[in-house]
Amino acid sequence: MSAPVTRQTFDEVMVPNYAPAAFVPVKGEGSRLWDQQGKEYIDFASGIAVTSLGHLHPELTKVLHEQVDRLWHLSNTFTNEPALRLARRLTETTFAEKVFFCNSGAEANEAALKLARRYAFDHFGGSKTGIVSCKQAFHGRTLFTVSVGGQPKYTEGFAPLPGDLNHIEFNNLEAAEAAINAGTCAVIVEPVQGEGGVLPATKAYLQKLRELCDKHNALLIFDEVQIGVGRSGALYAYQAYGVTPDILTSAKALGNGFPVAAMLTSNKVAASFVVGTHGSTYGGNPMACVVADKVLELIDTPEVLAGVGKRHDLIKAGLERINAKYGIFKEVRGMGLLMGAELQGEFHNKAKDIVNAAAKHGLLVLVAGTNVLRIVPSLIIPEADLQEGLARLEATVAELVSKVEAKQAQPA
Incomplete structure (x- = not known):
């Protein structure tokens, strides 16, 4: 029998690049989790915007179990039926004509950036290598x-770094105009910056990027790793904005927790990835693809996508109700069910404190930087769970505010 493991085991055997919570979740169902002690949590984190259909969705577990009994792995020496079905669904529901499968958002973005440079090399020679991205972006x-x-905090200590990269202010049209030129091979942008603070792009900004890329023969890459697969209220956010990229990356919710990612593009651009130019041992794994195919089938419906907007409104109203009592939020913002609440006053830059306190009240939420609470529940979270989660967040805020007030009332 295996020896028991606890949170302390992490400190003993794991590389210390993470600082996980003090409790260990062991079971999930729908929008609730339970830890080793049996404590229940409402899940407003979804594994960082991953479990968009909740935990243990019966239709996903069914197709996975069926595939487990058929075929686990082949490698890309062969193709497989689930990968072909998933690729066909993606090309039928998006702008894309070709798909590349891998395992994570970072891998999908790596493939997109490599493809952009290879495409520029094939069509314009070796000097068109510049990549323009946004400050406070996160791509893997x-x-x-x-x-x-x-x-910069994520690159410190890892120099020398890849070159010919230019970072500009997000949503700044003038900065984009100044940075994108004949030497630019690609522009990469998140339609909604997630880790950077839950900041939606303006439609005018994305339109300007499209215009400038067309003008300078650069490829426009949309990183929809976090906002894609229904979280925006459309299957992919580019559809809601009405701006079509040349390459789109998708991961996180695509597998609802099973590792899978995709890079989507056109026939013309895909042609630069000839045999041998890029690859992935596990990319297109049959088990991952059968789950992802079912995820897209379940999410890409009028009921689910319309429900995202309804839940957005409920959460926004709940956060504004809390703020009316306690005044801790400077702004509530976001798109669909990628939402952020920027903190102010005594709670400025204390988002992690709220996350830790919320866990004690049985609520899982995230940060986006040090000063923004990030809320990314399941796209189908029941309204009762949503309201219970908001009630637990209010109890958390009330407790923290009372502690601040008590401390302020103490004599100097």
């Missing part, structure tokens, strides 16, 4: 993607 943790992401 490989050396290439973390360098393209505009957050």
Whole structure:
């Protein structure tokens, strides 16, 4: 029998690049989780916008169990039926004509950036290599993607970094105009910056990027790793904005927790990835693809996508109700069910304190930087769970505010 493991086991055997919570979840169902002690939590985190159909969705577990009894892995020496079905669904429901499968958002973005440089090389020669991205962006943790992401804290100590990268202010049209030129091979942008603070792009900004890329023969890449697969209220956010990229990356919710990612593009651009130029041992895994195919089938319905907007309104109203009592939020913002509440006053830069306190009240929420609470529940979270989660958040805020007030009332 295996020896029991606890949170302390992490400190004993795991590389210390994470600082996980003090409790260990062991079971999930719908929008609720339970830890080793049996304590229940409402899940407003969804594994960082991953379990968009909740935990243990019966239709997903059914197709996975069926595939487990058929075929686990082949490698890309062969193709497989689930991968082909998933690719066909993606090309039928998006702008894309070709799909590349891999395992994570970072891998999808790595593939997109490599493809953009290869495409520029094939069509314009070796001098068109510039990549423009946004400050406070997040595109993954490989050396290439973390360098393209505009957050220096993630590249410190890893130099020398890949070159010919230019980071500009998000939503700044003038900065885009100044940075994108004949030497630019690609522009990469998140339609909604997630890790950077839950900041939606303006339609005018994305339109300007499209215009400038067309003008300078650069490829426009949309990183929809977090906002994609229904979280915006459309299957992909580019559809809601009405701006079509040349390449789109998708991961997180695509597998509802089973590792899978995709890079979507056109026939013309895909042609630069000839045999041998890129690959992935596990990309297109049959088990991952059968789950992802069912995820898309379940999410890409009028009922689910319309429900995202309804839940957005309920959460926004709940956060504004809390703020009316306690005044801790400077702004509530976001798109669909990727929502952020920027903190102010005594709680400025204390988002992590609220996350830790909320867990004690049985609520899982996230941060987006040090000063924004991030709320990313399941797209189908029952309204009762949503309201219970908001009630637990209010109880958390009330407790923290009372502690601040008590401390302020003490004599100097």
